[in-house]
Amino acid sequence: MSVMIYHNSHCGTCLAVLDIVRKAGIEPILIDYMTSPPSHEEMLALLLAMDMPPRQLLRTRESAYLSLKLDDESKTDREIIDTMLAHPELIERPIVVTEKGIKLCRPETKVLDLL
Template identity: 45%
Template structure:
């Protein structure tokens, strides 16, 4: 997430950051974002470090219509970062995914792990 944020800034944009744990998206907004990304709800569902297993969310019988309820009740279940720009919406994992949504970088960007982008 920090790398994505810094790549946005390196493209000359100061992003509006929504702290999703403090201000979770509504069910409607979450479904709209997922639809705009063109991925399944399960692709946005975070497992590690969340109540995923305790809530039984691995049950494949749960529909894509049911899962957003758990995600809005427990926003830690929402994988991130989700970036919204006029060019589109994307779950930026890995962080380089954001590059398709941005104007060219203003200079070389070096990720936290030392990798040049």
């Protein structure tokens, strides 16, 4: 089975998901989205596959959330996606991709559904 994780090595949940996947005998492909964020099209595809609006994938506790006025409900989905890609710390994580689907794995046990 192939597993890809949009990963932040400083995130405890990302590390817990990585541990679960490795304990299942799978060495995943890690994408450090902080240094290599997905393209707009890739992000849109991930959101569509998760049936999730962009606003739901925002990390609202990041200082950039308020400084960039992302709490403004008039922001379009495109504006939100573009802002997340320009400021990847705003992307909630980890996002896990397998043949069984794509999920935001918070809490980390959600990854079990994909293995």
